[in-house]
Amino acid sequence: MVVSKTEKNTPWLLLTFTLPSRRASQRVEVWRKLQRYGTVPLGNSGYLLPSDSINEERFQWLGTAIRKYGGDASVVRVHSIDNISTPQLIGRFAEARAREYQELIRDLQKFSSMPVERRAIGRLSRLRSRFQEIAEVDFFDNPLQKRVGELLARADEARVTTRLPETAKIKPQDYKSRVWVTRPRPGVDRSASAWLIRRFIDPKARFAFAPEELVPHAAVAFDMFHGGFGHRGDNCTFETLQKDFRIRERRVKVISEIIHDADLADDKFGRKEGYGIDEVLKGWAQQGVSDQDLLDRGVQLIEGLYHSLA
Numbered sequence: 001m002v003v004s005k006t007e008k009n010t011p012w013l014l015l016t017f018t019l020p021s022r023r024a025s026q027r028v029e030v031w032r033k034l035q036r037y038g039t040v041p042l043g044n045s046g047y048l049l050p051s052d053s054i055n056e057e058r059f060q061w062l063g064t065a066i067r068k069y070g071g072d073a074s075v076v077r078v079h080s081i082d083n084i085s086t087p088q089l090i091g092r093f094a095e096a097r098a099r100e101y102q103e104l105i106r107d108l109q110k111f112s113s114m115p116v117e118r119r120a121i122g123r124l125s126r127l128r129s130r131f132q133e134i135a136e137v138d139f140f141d142n143p144l145q146k147r148v149g150e151l152l153a154r155a156d157e158a159r160v161t162t163r164l165p166e167t168a169k170i171k172p173q174d175y176k177s178r179v180w181v182t183r184p185r186p187g188v189d190r191s192a193s194a195w196l197i198r199r200f201i202d203p204k205a206r207f208a209f210a211p212e213e214l215v216p217h218a219a220v221a222f223d224m225f226h227g228g229f230g231h232r233g234d235n236c237t238f239e240t241l242q243k244d245f246r247i248r249e250r251r252v253k254v255i256s257e258i259i260h261d262a263d264l265a266d267d268k269f270g271r272k273e274g275y276g277i278d279e280v281l282k283g284w285a286q287q288g289v290s291d292q293d294l295l296d297r298g299v300q301l302i303e304g305l306y307h308s309l310a
Contacts, residue, residue, distance in 0.1 A: 011086060015039070015059045016046035017066045017073035026069040033062055038137025040092045042081075048089070050139045051077060090140050100134045101144035108151040116158070125257075125270035128152055156250045170244055177204045181219040181228075184209045184291050188278040189263040190223045191298025192255065193237045195306075197222070198299070200247050209291045236263040251309040255302065277301050 015034075019027050037058050039047040049055040056075070063073035081089070107127055111119060131148050138145050180197055182190050186209075198205050208219065215221050221228025223237040232240045238259045242252060261267055262274025281298050289297070 011051055012078040012081075012089070013049045013051045013055055013059055014042060014046045014076050014078045015049075015063060015073065016076070017063065017071055019066060019069060019071035023069050023071065026066075026071075030062065030066060033058075036133070036137075037062075038093070038096070038139065040089075040096055048078070050093075093140055094142055097134060097138045097140075097142040098144055101142060101148050104130055104134065104148055105144070105151065108148065108155065112151070112155055112158070119155075122268075122270045124152075124155055129270070153250060156253060172201065172245060175202050175220060175245075178202055179206045179208055179216065179219040181208045181210050181215050181221050182223045183211070185285050186223075186291065186295045186298060187263070187281055187285075188274055188298070189236045189238055189259055191277075191281060191295055192259045192302045193222055193229075193241055194295055195299040195302040196238060196241050196247070196252070196255075199303075199306075200249075200252070201241065201245050207292070207295055234264070234266075234268070236260050238263075251306055254309055255305060258305070273305065277305070 017030070019030065034047050037049060037055070039049050042048045049059065059075045063075050066073040104127065111123060111127065131152060134148075135145055180194070180202070182194075186194070194205075194207055208216075210216070210219075212224055212226055215224065215227075221230075222241070223230050229240050229244065230237050235243070236256075236259055239256050241247075242256050257269035258271045258274040261269050261271045262278045277298075280301065281294065284294055284297060
């Protein structure tokens with residue numbers, strides 16, 4: 001093996017380390033991180049990753065932790081390995097990701113074969129999270145990644161078409177070019193609802209803010225405590241609007257789950273993305289951002305989220 005600690009444009013990073021035998025719990029912790037980072041073992045020499053800034057930072061932090069545990073660790077750049085070619089090394093990474101994707105495919109096929117009423121929402125969310133973990137360390141774009149993505153999309157589509165309960169029919173044309181009123185200091189549910197209204201219900205919607213008792217008669221109220229489109233049962237306002245206007249797009253369904261968990265904090269769908277959005281909106285509110293500006297910023301955040309789900 002030819003190893004260089006100074007060459008910057010080399011293809012591989014190698015982490016070598018030792019830990020005292022008494023450090024069993026730390027050894028397990030290190031092993032779990034190596035798995036999460038997507039490493040492959042290089043014989044008895046250590047663990048290998050493709051060389052980039054993210055992987056180097058991960059190895060450097062892990063090496064620091066190992067040394068704090070009383071062990072020894074080195075992160076080196078590997079220019080070439082005399083008995084293993086670059087295609088062979090890439091093949092090892094591909095095989096590792098293929099095994100993980102194949103396991104996920106089996107789990108998804110099992111999930112999709114179940115009767116709709118038995119398909120637990122949390123189970124699908126966990127499968128999606130696992131896919132994201134694998135894809136993050138799929139350094140060489142294994143073709144199975146696309147297959148898993150398609151299976152997840154299909155599972156989402158099935159839930160969009162089967163889980164929306166029937167509600168009283170409304171006339172969408174009655175909600176065009178309207179003034180939509182909500183309470184001051186909009187948070188994650190109201191911001192997302194405003195985004196949904198403008199993108200899918202009323203492109204020319206105008207938004208205003210008023211306390212419950214001062215909502216104009218001709219305005220459409222949303223996320224008020226009394227009247228209009230608001231929380232219904234265990235649905236947040238976003239979900240109510242989505243179901244009442246029968247918006248069945250897959251990405252909207254995903255966002256409805258994200259907003260539900262962030263707004264109601266019941267972890268019904270196992271979605272964590274919305275908590276960050278909610279905290280950002282709270283921070284802006286504490287800075288004294290106006291209601292309209294706060295809503296506009298929230299709408300932009302949801303628009304970005306929508307495109308990230310493409």
